[in-house]
Structure formats: structure tokens, C-alpha cells
Amino acid sequence: MTLLVAVLALVGVLIFPAAAAPRAGALGTIEVIISAPDGVPAIVNLAGRSQYIAAKPPSGTSTTVTLAVGAGTYRVEPRTVTFDGQVYPGRAVRPTVTVRAGQTAQVAVEFAAADAARDLHATAVEQTSVSLTWTSPPGATVKLRRTLLDGTPQPNQGRGTVVVTQGTTAVDTGLEPGRRYAYSLETQTARGWSEPLTVVVGTAPVAGSPEAAFVTSPTTLLATAGDVVSVITTGSGIEVVLDSRVPTPLPGSAVVLPVSETLEGGFLGTVQSVSPDGRRIGLVAGGLSDAFDYYSIDIPDIPDSLPADDDPQAGMAATTMDLPSQAGPLAPAEREAAAAASGLAAATSMGAAAAAAAPSLHCDADLDALSLEYSPSITLGGHFSATVDKYEVLGVGIPTGASIDLGLRATVTGAMTVGSSAEADCELHLPKVTRQLTVYPVPISFTFTPIAEVEVDAAVSVSNLGFSATAGVRVSGWMGVSGGSSFSGSREFSAGPLVPVAQVTGGIDSTIGGQVVVGPGAGTSNAGVVAGVGGTFSPIDAAFGPAFPSGDSRYLTCMNASAEFSAGLYVTAKAWVGSWSATTTIAPSALQGSWPYSGSPWDLPDGCADAPAVDPGSTLLGSGVTEVTDSIGGLPTQWGHVDGFAPGEKTWVLSTGLVASAIGTPGQFASTDLGRSGDEMLSQMAGQPTYDAAYYEVTLVPTGDTLHVRYVFASEEYPEYVGSSFNDVMGVFVDGVNCATVPGTGLPVAVNTVNDHTNANYYVDNSTGAAGYSTSMDGLTVPLTCSVPVTAGQPVTVRIAAADSADHIYDSAIALVDGGIWAD
Template identity: 45%
Template sequence: MLGSAALAAPPGSGDGVIVVDFETPESVPALTSVTGKSGALFASKAIAGTKSTVRLTVPSGQYDVVPEAVAAGGKRYVGVMSARSLLVRAGQTKSVTVTYRLSEGMQEAHVTKVTDTAVSLGWTTPTGTAVEVRRTEGDQSAAKRSDGVAVATSGSGLLDEGLKPGTRYNYSFWAKPGDSPLGIDQLNGPFVLTVGTTDSSVSSQPSYVVTPGAFLARATDLKTVAPTGSGVRVGLADGVSPPAPGAGVVLPVSAVLRGGYVGTVADISQDGRVITLVPGGIGDAFDYYHLKIDDLSTLPMQRITEPEPATASAAGVAKAAASPDTECGKATTEAKVIDFDPGFQMAGHFETTVNTRNVLGADIPTGVSLDVEAAVTVSGAVTAKVRGMLACQIKVKSLMIPFPAGPVPMGFYFKPTVKVGVEGAIQVSNLGAAVTLGFQLNGHAGFDGANQFEGNPISTAQPLTPQIDAVSGGLFVKVSGDALIGPGAGTTGTGVIAGIGGTLVPLEAHANVVVPATAGSAPCLTFTASGTVGVMVSVRAWLGWFDFKADYVVPALQQTAEYPGSPWAWPTKCDKPINPSDNVLGDGVTKVDDDVAGSPDQWGHLDGFAPDGKAWVLSTGRITDATGSPGTQASTSLGNPGNATLSSYSGQQTYDAASYRVTLVPTGSTLNVKYVFASEEYPEYVGSRFNDVMAIFVNGTNCALVPGTDSPVSINTVNHHTNSAYYVDNSAGASGYSTSYDGLTTPLVCSVPVTPGVPTTVEIAVADAGDGIYDSAVALLDKGIWSN
């Protein structure tokens, strides 16, 4: 707690002790200086509670006790001391009681109107009080009655006209008799109210009313500034008196505080040279504040280098072979290369009105109103040349657009993190997109009960046209960051000090390059891009000392969604699977519906399974392994389930089943299906338990039988030993065939009687048997299902 006895040092042999006992109303702070020949010490009391005791160790001598006037809840309080002067001898302890009470002079002052050229003020004083007002322009207020310019008063108010637009004015008040009957003759200075006039010709010029007792610091007022992780510790320059506990403090932009700072006083050192601040908001320092920025993109964007470990690199372009999450820019070989140098833009608009005590009339709601648009655009192309795996981070500077916001430092701040990774064998360039992600938000929060914020995400994307080599693999890019907009944005390590903040992930993209099954075709690249918005409005950071705090979560600003148009594919539509019915249905049949079961990489439309043309192929492995020469082994265990019926045909457990089912209406009385069965199990595993199997079910009955028999077609029923008339040995490459499978059947046809005009279901299935490796496939030749 402020002012605790623990702050006092043990007395030396020539020292004494002054004990300051504070008594205040609830929620009123206290600050008293104790001044002797050796300088001044300060005793203080926090806002909470009504009593506090402070022990000050002092050299022997004479000391003057001067309570500082404080502000609480818009009212002015003064301290009445039991003794104005204390003589302290070595080893003695002297006590003084300081009792704070509402002033008998200027109790409060407020603004009733502010325009470009006029300010209207009102105030509260006891009956019979005379008020004198002096006005100054700029940072310094009138400290005595001869400073500044006299302003005429009328009753309990004044109208000051002929002022300059967009200018800071200070009004100093003296009241008679004021607190003189209490023994206080405003020894600690006048009551001061600071007002900033509007400027209708400049949209970014704020108008404001400073809360009495708030400290708008200048760079010359500060000796040191250091973030603490939860606030800021400030060393005051000589001659600068500390503000009272709980007072709002606005610190200017500096090399340490890129976004300035808005906070409240949490602690004061006993010598009064160091104050500790905790995060605050506009309402801590201003009774009224209005700012409107129409277009943030017209303001210059700054790139901020965050403090980094001594070993960190600031490279913005990655060219590296690295382990996962290693920093890019530490190249080891040219065998693994990722180049990505993202560009950033920030845009939007910002308008806020804070009115803590309705100082400008009932037409302005008490509380905070916001109308904000903030968006980050990320652009850039990725070049990747990797075989294997590479994942790394790219160092990118933080970004900030500072606002010309008068006495309150404000900004739009974004601290990006960029990760890139590749897995597989991939060579691609110019892969990327220009994406814009952000949010629109407007609403109000206050004491009227109508607290509501609404928002919508902003999301656009324009992909680049990549260049792809014939390799396969995957690539990911993620650009994420912390975003803040409001007072103190851009100041890190000091807690939540902005009104709107959260996470923006402008780009989370995944690319996949697949080698086509058809020889000579271009590889297919698919690119999926999404963005994430997670934004919260912290009203506590805007309304300051009021007993009112709330965090507003706007549902529309808590989401992850793909960008419009995503995913994209090159060549166009290469990612769209070919509908089997477009190829396999011939004359005399009309499709009702169809579907394919298994993994998407288990089927495709290929050449090479028969001299008669192309075929729709279902494989127990990757369809890309089905083409080529017999020297290429087709063997992949996908971990997919088998087919119970095929297991019964094979006599073994089956795996990696794939099937195509079509319901059709025949016009003829006979339905025909033309197919080829192929396998990598040939010829080595003929006669073994690895009896890969297929079936063609027509209305539930298998017609894929060895011609002239009741035996289902499989490895063990059609091969170079058994039913060899229907077998093609492809181990050395057979004429007219182009597949990696070592053996396959000749084109076979099964014919089944059907009823014309009645829907008929055909299902073609294939599965590994005995284990999940050494792939097999069934091919339906083009137009290979027909009726007559």
C-alpha cells in the first residue's frame, strides 16, 4: 500500500522520525510534502481506505508540512494539518495529522461548451465566494495572479471568446475567502482546468478537457522512463512535483515508449523523484475527449525494431536450411531455400468520444463511443526449393501508425510473426497473395445501460500466379500478430493500455503440389488461405477511475474463415475430381446418382491400363504410383479400412479398400461392365495369402468372375499359372500397356440381365489382402458400363 511504514529507512544517529497520519473520505487520496533544509520528502495515501500512516526518517531540523490539494471524483479536496511546522531533534519522533476534506473554495469546475474559438466554463463554490480566473496558452498554467490574462466571470461561470482553434488553454482559479478559515491560503497553487479547443478545418485535431489533478508530462519533465512489465517507472526532473496517487498521467512518445503511455499513479517514492504507473485510459486523464481520424493510410507508418537477444538476427528475407522454428536467415546449404519478404500496409479510420461526467451537456452520452476500422494488408511471394523438411521464422519489424492526437499519444500498432515451412520435394516460385484482414467496430459503453458494440471482419484476397516444377509436397505460410489501436499503442511490456486489442492472423496459407497421374500433364497446385480475427474491446482502459469495467467480446470479431475465392488451383480446376460417370457410362444407361469411397488420392482418370484408351482407376494405394514403368514399385499402406465382402472372397483380412458406386437406369435388358484388374503382387505372391481381390456388384451380386467359372477375379485366380489366357505379364513391359503394376488381366466384360427402365446399382471395389502394401487396382474402361 502507498505510504506504508515499510518505506521508511531506519534512523541514523543524527536522525529523527516524522509520522504522518492521514484521514480522508473514502476514495480520496492524499499527498503531503515535508520540507526542510535538506530538501523535501513526500508522504502519500492511496485512493482506497480512509486512513494511512507514513513514517519519514529525516535529519534533525525544522520542517514545514504542506498538504497538496487533490482531486477525486471531479471534486477538489484540501488537507488540514494539525501542525504546520515541526522541530525534529536527533532520536525524536514527531507526529502530524493531515485531514482531507472538501474544499471551501473551488470545489469543482467543468466545461459546458467548447468550439473552435470559445470555451464556456461553470463551477461550484460555497455561497459568498468570489472567483478570479487567469488564462494561459500552452503547457504552463498561471501560478500566481499576475500570470496570464484575466478572464471576466459572471456568477458561477464564464464565456471566453476569441480563442485560437486547436489550441491548449489553461484556466487557473482563485477563490476568496476559500480555504483561508482552515489555515490554507492556496499555498499549493490554484485550481487548474485545461481545455483544448476544436479545429473544424482539421479532422485529426482533438478537443478535450483535462481531469483536474492529471499530469500531462512533457519530455523536459522526465529524467528517466522505464517499462516494468506491468507499468512504467518514471523519474521526474528537478523541480517537478509528483502527482497524487490515482492521478492520471500521460507520457509523451519517446525512444522507450514508442506509443507514449496513459496510466495512473500507483506509488510515489518518499523523495518524490520517482513515480510508478499502472496502465490507465483516457478517462483517467480527461473528463472529455473527442478525436476523429478519417483515413489512417494517409499517415506515415513506422517500422519499430523490438528489443532482441544478442544472438538474434534481424533478417527480413529467409534463405535457410533449418530445423523446425529455427530463425530464417541462417543459411547452411543452397539445397533448401525459402525466400519470403512480406510487405505490410495498415489502413482504416478512428473516432472516439469519451465523456466521463457529461461535461458538455446531455446530448453527449456519458461513457465511451467508438467508431473504428483497422485493417492490415500483407503481400509477398514465396519461393521454395526444398527436398525434405524445412520450417523457420522470419524476423519482421513491428509496425505502427501514430495519430496526431494532441496531448494523448495514440496509434495503430501491429507486431507480426512470420513462419514458413515446407515438407516433401517442392520447387515453386511466386506463390502467395495480397490479403487484407481487419475489422469494423462501433458502439458505446457507459452508465446508461445501453452498452453495445457491433463489428464485422474485413477480408479480401488476391492470389498471385505461381510457377511450379514437377515435384510434390506441401508448404505453409503463417503471418500472425498482436494488434492494438488506441492510447499507448506501440508501447510493449506495460500491460493492456489500449481500448481495442487482440490477435490478427492476416495469412495462414497452405499449398499442396501434386504430380499428375497422367504423364506429360502439369503438376496441380492448390493454395488455401484463411484469416483469423480475435478482437476485444476493453472499456476499463477507457473509462479510468470509474467503478465500471467490462470486456466486450463481439462474436463477429472472433472467427477464422477462408478468404473469398479460396482455395485456388493452378492449372484452373485441377483440384476438381473428374466425375467417374463422365467417363465410364456408355450407351443405354442414365445416371441417377453416384459416389466414391476411400481417399481422394486412390482414384483418377488414367492412360495405360489397356490398349483401348483411358480408364477410371481405383487403387489400394496412391493413384500417382499406378502410372509409369514396371521398374517403379506401387506400394503404399494408407491405413484405411478394408471391405468385409472382399475379405470373404480373398480368405484374408483386407485393407485400403476403394470403391465406386453408381445407380443407373438401363434402356436394355443386359448390363455390361468392361474392366481390368492389376496388381503389384504379381507374379511373386501368386498362390500366397496376399490374395488381393476385386468385385463388381450389380444389385448386390458379384459379376467379376473368371470367364466360364464361379471364381471371383483375384491374384490367385488369374495369373501366369491359372487362367493364364486372361493374364498379361507386365514385369518387363507389355505392348500397349503403360503401368507400374507387374501384372494385370486382359480387358474383361461381365454381363448381367436387368429390367429396362428399373434403377440398377453397380458397385466396383478393390482391396489389399493379407497386408496393406503392394498395391492393386481395378480400371473401368471409358464408356465401359452400357446396356443393350
């Protein structure tokens, strides 16, 4: 099956500058006039002290090639052309041509069809036998010979093992599976023996082998690594320099290049240009029908093992962007710089083998307010079957032409952790993954160039966010001389979301997809190759968001997720037989668009959207009090119901930064400049301005005469900034009077009043991690309780607040223990 972009029309042969110019002053010119039937290419060698090539493209009946050559005499050597099943010998008007310095000499060469057998082709290609047929002139005698191509030259007259013929057919047996044989058919008429007509046959491989059975003409060059001196991609094709022992391929003929460092998917192209010395060849993308009369490959199952374990691209490493903690006290200017720099730090964790193919992360965001960790895994699998048959002899169930049955599936898994206080738009460019399906006679591969995109449109702090999804497509169809073409597509896809853990939720869009190309030369993206199937393929296009608004107590416990599979795939097919040819690009409707996964949208965890709402007061307020009204001040990201601030207790946390940043371990760094105002009452207590304040205010009616509030104060200012102006503060104001004081004193609880030096019995050093605590804050108080006399039955207003002091950075928080407001 030939599945490539249309080959560019060959309207002429571009002549590259010669590799080494003759000596100045000794140049002359040769005009080589080449005539051949329309559609037949030709080559003429000029052999003297230097060697030159004059080539005619297939189009037209005549071309004139002008060569600047060194003065001297040259032998004119037309190369016999075997093209489209017929032999075309060349005849020069004279055997030599002499060129004088500064003058022009002309020589004419004509190619015409020989009176010989034609249309030699295979009617059956098995593992151990090949059946052949041909057409002979009346009264002619033929001789068929076979040669095993194991690195030896292709056969010519008088070489090889004689194969018994019966009329115009032959069956050659005793062959080996998966081997390459050349058949040479010589014809004797009244004029003598003709130049041989040849074909090359690859016998059917053993079952399970990823190789093809094929029949190709001698004009096709199946190049080996030793045939290629150098190769470069040009953006529109390939320029290859061939070894001097390799015959110059004909213009318009096919050249198959092996897998190499430059061509990781190999290349199948047709000759567009030939340099004067015949070594440098320009190729444009071609297809299987350019190279083969018959080609059949069947790979029934491509396992989900892309890339292989020993492939250096195997590590889809996690790319992390974190806010690391700082060591040692810093002066005010230094700490501002350190806080900013910490947000720009990026770390990539991957093995040495994967380092060469490291993913790259690009974010359009304020990076000091963003943390992102993502390690997606992508595997590809499927099946690939294709057939090209120019003679309608070997094809099964298709007209003369080509058919394909291709399946492609991608499995994407991975969880991300996102923390952001602002909008963010990130792209993670992952290593291109290539699966080589077969390397001989034509390299055929799957390539996928994936990009993971993450877009955050609100404050977010969530982990374990992602999917395990498999998306697959199938393309099948045919094109031929009769009936035109018919292609169809189908799809299969399934997905299961992971259950996220959120401290703050917001809108997140996540996509994993990219460009996929399947076919010959598919690894050469910048050579303009689109082979078989190509286009966009996105196994995951997902959106996440909170199921409830930020004021709802279920806000952090329930997320909504939706996901769809999208594709924009097309089939590019080319086939031809004789004078008939067709090139077409088809975009099956089944492979264009987006389709939701079964079950989408999901509530995560399952059923969480049906849970009843929990008012903060219903868990925060204990016995002896009845709520009248409550409110929260600050951003939604500053408030959360979490574990970690009191051993064995759940707490409602108010933070001067992100609640998400306050959860974790001391190795993390909680510092976010929200750019918000402070609290007037806290500023009076601190004696200087405060910033990024957050508060909870509740009016309640006590049944007893003493009101109690149980809380914990925590700060990232510990221990470096104890005694400094960065004295972050908090307050528990009951009817306007602060009761959050150090026990036995009137000092308000703050960084400077409770620490490892002052009132140390109320302090917990968490700089290296304290048992029972799971917060990133480096220090905090033990659970403290303030008690205030009240009048039973009379409403009381409690306002609990925390703020940064002197600057906006290095977060602090107050945690209110569940049931921690009560009266007796």
C-alpha cells in the first residue's frame, strides 16, 4: 500500500554544481541531446579523465543537458534502461565526443524499446517459490536466470542459475523465506540476444516476521548503510550522496534510504535531481507504488511497548517546578530576591539515558506563584497491513491498486500536582516517540510528537489529577484502476479518571496530544513526509473544576472532570498502474472531531456531588453555642478544611498565602505575595503595616457564661526571622477584644512572642519535621485555648484573623480545631 504525499511533478532535472571544478582556462561545454519515449527516463555516462552524468526526466520526449567539462575526449556510454516492464537500449550517434577549451560540442543519444520480452512480473510470491509470467515477441527464444542477492551485483547476461520455463511462465521452487532474488530474462530474436529484463523478488517471510513480500524493478535502489556517504534533510525532501560504486539512479525512480541518525524513520523518495558527477541525488517524498510492482506486509499486533525499554526515549520523566525552601536568615532585600528566585527554580528528574531527550516546560505565568509536577506516560500500539499490486494478480479482494488496514492506539496515564495563585498556561514538550514497524525493504514506522498542555484559570492546589485513557482509530480502504477509492475509519476509546486531592480548587484544562504519522519515512518530519495516516491525535482533552462554590464546605472534597478524545486524521494514498495513476487525500468523518469518553463528566470521588453541604460552623462550632451568621474574608485560596496542624485533628485554616502551600513537609516553601491589604486591628497590634489578611467572623449565641476558642498559629517566618520586623501576627477578637495571648501574659501570639527562645514550651519546631504534623510551616504553636467571659443567651461576635507583617511574603496561618469554639 502506498500511502504518502503526492510526488511533485518532475518537469526537469536540476543539475547541482560539480563537486570539483576543472582547471580554470581548460573548460569546454558538452550538450547532450537525449531522446526517449514520453514517460521514460534515461541516463548517459560521459567517461574521460573525469566522469559526468547527463539525465533525462520521465516527462517529455527530448531534453538537452549542458555540462561544463574539462577539455578532452569522452566515451559516450548510454545506460540500458529497464522501465515499466520494458528494455530501452540507448544508441549514440558517435561513440566519443571531443571537447576543446572554450568551445561547445554536441552529441545525440536515442533510446528506443527493444524487440524483446516485456512485462516480466510475479504472479505468486510464497515463502519457498515464485511464479513468473511475461510477454514474448513471436518466434523469440527466452532464457530465465535467478541470482540470490546477498550483496553481489544484480545479474546480467549469462549469470545466475537457469530456471525452467514453460511458454511464457515459470515456477521457481526451493527458495528460502524472506530472501531477495533477482530474475533476469534474456530474449533471442533474429537480431541476437537482448539486454536482460530483470525484476527483484523478496520471498514471503516466516510467520510473525515484520518484513514484506515484494516485487520491484531494478530501477528501484534499496540502499544499504554502506551505499550512503551522507544525507541531509532540505525541508522539502532529502539530498543524499551515494558511494561511487552505486549506479546513479534514474530520474523519477525510487530510492529507499535506511534508518540512520539523520533519518530515524528511513525515507522512501523519488529522484528529482542528479548532480553532474552522478553522486549527489535530490529526492522528494514518494510512495510504495513508486518502488514496487507488488508489496504486501502484515503486522497483526504492535504491542503497547513504545518506546522499548532500552530506548533512550523510554523515560517520560517528571518535570517539576517547585518553590524550594531557603536556608539561613536573610536581610530584607535578600529575602525578597530569594523568594522571587525560588519561584523560578525548575528541576527535572530523569535518568541519564533519558537526558538527551529531556522534555521541556514552557509556562506563560508568574512562576513565583506556580508549582507544577507532571509525569505523563504514553505508549502506542496497533496493527499495520498494506498491499500494493500493479498487475491485479497477487491482490486479494482489491482491484489493481492498493489497500490498507491500519490500527493505531495510544494509552496515556499520569497524574499531575498543580499549585497556583494566578492564571497559568504551560506546555510540556515531550520526547518524540518512534516505533519502527519494519526496516526492510522499506522502513515503516509510527511516530508521535506529543505535547502536554496545562491551563489554569483560577487559584488551584490539587494533586493526583489525571487520567488513564486509551484512544484508538482504525483506517481501512482501497484505491484502484476501477472503482476509484474507498476509505473508512472507526474509533475505540475508554478512560478512567484518578481521584484528585484538593486543598484549593479552580478551573484546569489538560490536553495530551500531538502530531502522529504512520508510514514509510514517517520519522523524517522536516522532509515534508506524510505517510499513510497523519494529522492530529489527542487521546486526552480534559477539564477539571470544583463541583461546588468556594463558600461551600464541600468545595475541597468534590471535583468535576470531563474528558474527550479528539482527532484530525487523514489518509494520503498513491497508486498507479501503467499510464493510470491516482493520488488522493481522504479525511474519514469518523476520524474528524471530538468525542466524549463514556461516563464523562465524572464526580471525583464518585458520588461526592450528592453529599450534603457542610457549613464550616457545623464542624467548627462545638457544644453550647448556636450560629446566627458567619462570613469569610480573603481569597478562596486562603481558606481550607485540612489535616496537619494539630495531631489527630482536622482544622479550618486561614493562611496569608495559599492553603495548598501550607500543607506538606518543611522541605516545601510557603510564600505567596497575594498583593492584598492587611487588617487594621492586626496592624495596631504589630505596630506596623500588615498585608494579605484572611479572617473568619461568626456571630453566635452561647448557652454558658464562658466562651472558648482553640487554635494553632503557624509561620514560615520561623526560625530565621524571630526578633525581626517580620513579626507576623494573628488575633481572636471576641466583641473586639483579642483573647489570643500567650498564656499567663497579655502578649498577643506572634512570631516574636512564641518561638524556640521565648515561651518555648508553647512552640513546636517543625524545621526538620515534627511528629504528628504535616505542614510546610517551619514552626507553629501547640494547640492553645483562649477563654472569655460572656453572657448566656446574648449574641457574641468572634473575629479570627491572620496577616503578614512588614511585607507580603513568607506565609503565616491560623488553624481552628474542629469543635474548637464552644461555651460552658
